[in-house]
Amino acid sequence: MNGFQVRHVAKDDVSILYLSGFLDAHTVPQFENALEEVIKKKRYKIVVNFKDLDYISSAGLGVFMGFIEEVRANGGDIKLSNLSKRVYKVFDLLGFPALFEIYDDEQEACSKF
């Protein structure tokens, strides 16, 4: 099983999280911690880049749900970019495109803040 990794890069006031590998119930706490770190620093403009993410499960999507209220309440947002077809399908099936902004590339996502 591939591992999961998350990397944080700050671009001006936007925080970009790069995910790679498998984001499932097992690796979810890792992603949760990473998001928590960013939010603790009061950085509420967040773009999650899925370029290297191979798999996401419902639990992985749950993390977004868990933070979005707080982030938006603070005038920020979590925008998603570079989803592979496979990953997008999961988002789509569960109805996420109605709630989250999803962009083809990171640049575009950043420019929407």
Next chain:
Amino acid sequence: MKLSYLGSFRERHKNELQSDELDKRLLELSALFELSQLLNSSLNLKSILDNILLIPMGRMMLSRGIGLLKKENDQFKIVNVKGVSKDWLDKTVEIRNFPDEPLLVSEFESDFKWVGFFKELQIELLLPLLFQDENKGIIGFSRKLNAQPFTIDEIDFLSSLSNIAAQAIENALMFEQLKKLNRSLDQKIQELNTLFEIGKELNQIFDEPGILKQLSFSLMGQMLVNQFFIVLRKKSEWQLAFNKGSLFPQAACKKVLSFCDQLSSLKEPLMVHDESDYSGLKKLKIQLVVPMDIKGKVEGFIFLGPRMDQKPYDQLQLEFISTLANIAMISIENSRLIQETIEKERLEEELNIARSIQDRLLPSGIPAVTDYDIHGLNIPSKQVGGDYFDIIRLNEEEIIFTIADVSGKGTPAALLMSNLQAGLHTLCDEHYTLAQITSKLNQLIFRNTSVEHFITFFILKLNCPTGKFEYVNAGHNPPYILHPDQSITELLTGGLILGVMQNVSYEMGYGQFNRGDLLLMFTDGVTECMDPDQNDFSEQRVIEFLKTHGNKLSSKAFNELLVERLDQFAGGFPQMDDITLLTVKRL
């Protein structure tokens, strides 16, 4: 390819193709062919519906077109309009007894209501969309702009067109249905994956917060909800275990706890409606209550607020969330059992430690003293009661006997006992009186423990050759001396138990131990030994036993018989305290 086919057809039939009529006919055929290809290559319902209206309208200069698809019970839904107000879209019309062939509204004699409807829309020509002899829908067109009537050929053409279209529409509808089915199948698979994954993951998590966290992620991801909280029954009380979202701060969740007893008869998720018995929940913004079931008993609930997309909870999702809740409940229960086992093992381990400490503190052998028969024994209870006895030889003539009972049980008691023993041995080496030793021990114990810990303590120094003795009793069960004439002396003199006050002075008692006398020191495990009816063995029975057997038996035989008697008395009832006996006889 179409054109080249048409071109070569013309070439080959040059001579026959003389009249315009034929040429026009050929054009129509090619149009049908083109349309047929177009329609059948498309599974997009919208584009098919557009084409079957727009192609005829363009070719025949018709200003209005309408398309209807049949729903159930003769209801036809307007799915496309051209040149007619868009307000009509999605409206349904009841159309009974529509003929299986094209009809001209102006010539159709009947009083069907729908005829009037088409007249109002200025639709003149209606064509059924027949697929396998079944009416799938209707297309209709207005009169031609040039006011010419529809020719037979034109109607034939449109008829052929609608047949082709019917096939294409059927395909597109099937395709849409298939797409829907596929999507719901994919969603089911996603649900199953989630259940499978969380099941696997929960097998590796043994702490309740970890389990609830996993549950919450799966719930949030799968159900698009981030407003919910979880209540669990703990020690027969409902307690808030997890809450998420701004609608449900702790205070709000706690208001719901009073509903839980009432809700625990739920067998399946409950959608909270205004008119339900639980309208109080609705006021608290709760939309769904999911019982968490284990072995047929509800041990917890998930209370959910609105979904983030504001859609209502779907009946199909309830099955998923119910399964999720039950899987999590099983894991929580398992984690509790595991915690209990760990706790039990830890306790067992602690008791083993306490037992081995106690073992090492008790004297390893009984010193042989001329003219004296000495025997001591300790039977630790399951919990290790903190009894202690010791025999310390001071010099050729003097010997110290001591017995003590440390309050509390287990390791703390054993450690305190160890303190007492170390202090005692150090003090005995100095030339202190028993009163001084006891007083110093009191200070030591007082400093090293909290007030609720104390020790009952008895110490006696015997001059073996003379039989003279002195003693201090610090709150311990008074030892008895049985004289040969069956009279009994209680050794009471002393003072307060050790460890409750810092400075205490003790009084010493004195006496003479003669031939035939028996001194019995014991702990409250003896007097408080309990029978199944919860009666104490009591001092009275100790004295009776002492009088009956004291003169006849050796110290060892006496102690062992007393233990046997206590066992009999207890009748297999488990004893909570250690039993300690120290017996000295002067021969």
